[in-house]
Amino acid sequence: MRWEWITIPKSDGIGDAMAEHIEFSINGTPVRTKPDPSTTLLDYLRIEQGLTGTKEGCNEGDCGACTVMVSERHGQKIGHSAVNACILFLPQLHGKSIRTVEGVSCTNGSPNCVQQAMVDLHASQCGFCTPGFVMSLVSGHLNRSHSHNDVIAGNLCRCTGYAPIVRAAEAAFDQELPAWSKDIADEIATERYSVASHDFFIPGNVEELATWLTANPDATIVAGATDVGLWATKQLREIRPTCFIAGIPELGRIQRQNGRWLVGACATLSKFRRFAGSYFPSLSELIRRFGSVQVRNSATVGGNIANGSPIGDLPPALIALGAQLVLQRGNVTRTIPIGEFFIDYGKQDLLPGEFLRAIEIPDHKGTFGCYKLSKRFDQDISAVCGCFRIWAEDGVVREVRLAFGGMAATPKQAKEAEKSLIGQPWNEAAVRCAMDKLSEDFSPISDMRASADYRMETAQNMLLRFFVEQTAPEEVTNVLEVQP
């Protein structure tokens, strides 16, 4: 089905004849609406549209029952992403195409190849989780992803078991793509216009964002909403006025500039993982353990830093890589080392009206490793996350950066342990000395994720494991394995 986007002329300034309505399409049908910025896509689908195939389970991004597929333009290409509708606000969908389970069958109404495989291979019992699984598998099918376990890691099933669902994914993998998938390009806006309402703003570029935030310094910035979504659904917090920044093209880019990588604050974790896969394989593996496909498709690099969480996964990695943050207020930018951004628990170096624009990652010498310990492999927050970079020349440590999450009130560098390693031979004795020094750097707390003692022992063993992985394992005695 083809349909025309209503085109609203681009404005020259904020409030200058700017649109108040957002536009998107659901299962090929255009929608134009003036939303409450805190309405979630899940509520809109079920309550306003009567599309009750999309289920509500946890309402916090954990179970995948609400999974839908969102398609959008990335330059000339169209990207398809499974996302959790329960923690997506309607303005985040401006200009995009949404597919729900009601919109994926064949043109003649018969099940598509994923649905048929689910039936044939007995992949559903009570059926509550099934629409969510179908949407994850449909997205995986369109993306021709063969990492079936990853594709469904964000979907929980309490009665069928996952083996038949993985078999269904395998069976559908190389089947022809559904006919409706060819129409998606026409369902996405070719040009996305800015929207300004009395209680929310969708800027089209960085300049509009900077100007609006200066005038509205108390506004809630929303990027992927995988944190802010829960403020609305679980804590019933007021998030208005709200500024939705994830669609600003410049903030989503990852590019090489002046000999460093410049990562736009709104690059999603999925995009960042694809980049990391080429340059920092260990970081890519860490990101595989970050939430689920649905969470990574929405969550942004900037959101993971700006939220200031002591157990966010990216900050330790970025500290170890020597990253700098580019912050902007109005037309003034400043650059600070990422470690200085985290002042104390819940306190970041972010001024009113300021936003995180980009993250600069310099080239690094030597080796780099990331380790995450959580109770579950997938979809779980870290108890401890350790990231290490070391450069040894002629067997002597010349540069070292050791950073941890979960060990203090903020993500933090282990400066005493680093000092003990500099100028030392890169051997087991020096590493064991640095392991001891970690107790001078950190006094971790006990909480539901881990006890203080367990955190300390794990952090020490992560460092030992890094050493073992970088050198000959037989040189090391009594290695305690870090359990995933």
Ligand SMILES: Cc1cc2nc3c(=O)[nH]c(=O)nc-3n(C[C@H](O)[C@H](O)[C@H](O)COP(=O)(O)OP(=O)(O)OC[C@H]3O[C@@H](n4cnc5c(N)ncnc54)[C@H](O)[C@@H]3O)c2cc1C
């Ligand atoms: C099910 C689930 C699993 C998760 N698993 C993990 C995990 O494994 N590891 C992990 O680290 N986290 C995890 N998270 C937490 C969350 O996904 C991350 O912190 C994510 O990176 C937040 O990014 P976002 O774009 O969604 O941020 P948002 O929710 O949009 O924003 C988060 C905070 O950052 C601010 N903000 C966002 N962008 C900017 C900016 N550019 N400038 C200034 N302020 C900004 C917002 O105002 C808000 O205060 C999980 C969350 C869920 C729901």
Ligand code: FES
């Ligand atoms: S309802 Fe559980 S992830 Fe959305």
Ligand code: FES
């Ligand atoms: S079939 Fe019952 S929860 Fe999955």
